[in-house]
Amino acid sequence: xxxxxxxxxxxxxxxxxxxxxxxxxxxxxxxxxxxxxxxxxxxxxxxxxxxxxxxxxxxxxxxxxxxxxxxxxxxxxxxxxxxxxxxxxxxxxxxxxxxxxxxxxxxxxxxxxxxxxxxxxxxxxxxxxxxxxxxxxxxxxxxxxxxxxxx
Numbered sequence: 001x002x003x004x005x006x007x008x009x010x011x012x013x014x015x016x017x018x019x020x021x022x023x024x025x026x027x028x029x030x031x032x033x034x035x036x037x038x039x040x041x042x043x044x045x046x047x048x049x050x051x052x053x054x055x056x057x058x059x060x061x062x063x064x065x066x067x068x069x070x071x072x073x074x075x076x077x078x079x080x081x082x083x084x085x086x087x088x089x090x091x092x093x094x095x096x097x098x099x100x101x102x103x104x105x106x107x108x109x110x111x112x113x114x115x116x117x118x119x120x121x122x123x124x125x126x127x128x129x130x131x132x133x134x135x136x137x138x139x140x141x142x143x144x145x146x147x148x149x150x151x
Contacts, residue, residue, distance in 0.1 A: 007104045010100050010104075011101075014096060014100045017096065018096050021044055028150045033149040034149075036149075044143070045086065047136045047140075048073070051132050052065040052069075068084065111126035115127075
């Protein structure tokens with residue numbers, strides 16, 4: 001797959017994620033439905049920091065999201081453990097809208113570059129882009145399930 005196509009796929013999927021997140025009532029975003037481990041807000045933030053935590057450092061750039069986001073939304077965390085107010089959904093959605101363009105700008109021309117160390121068996125930055133698109137879609141599936149349960 002050509003680099004241009006990969007970035008277009010990333011933006012396409014992200015646009016669908018953003019559109020769906022905008023369709024969710026603010027009254028639902030912090031409820032953890034039965035059978036789920038986290039909230040809609042947590043899943044949206046987790047998508048954002050997952051990309052941020054791996055893509056930018058791999059190309060020797062600083063992460064773009066505030067440190068507080070990385071403390072609120074990492075794997076294994078839970079909104080019940082939050083000690084500070086999380087960002088609003090509007091703020092998270094705005095970051096989600098902007099992020100693909102920052103990733104493309106930072107990573108363009110580097111997708112075939114080998115990673116310094118393997119990331120879940122992946123060996124190049126392009127492999128990580130594909131992983132994160134799938135990871136994002138997994139979490140969007142959870143978010144869709146939550147919305148259906150709560151509606």
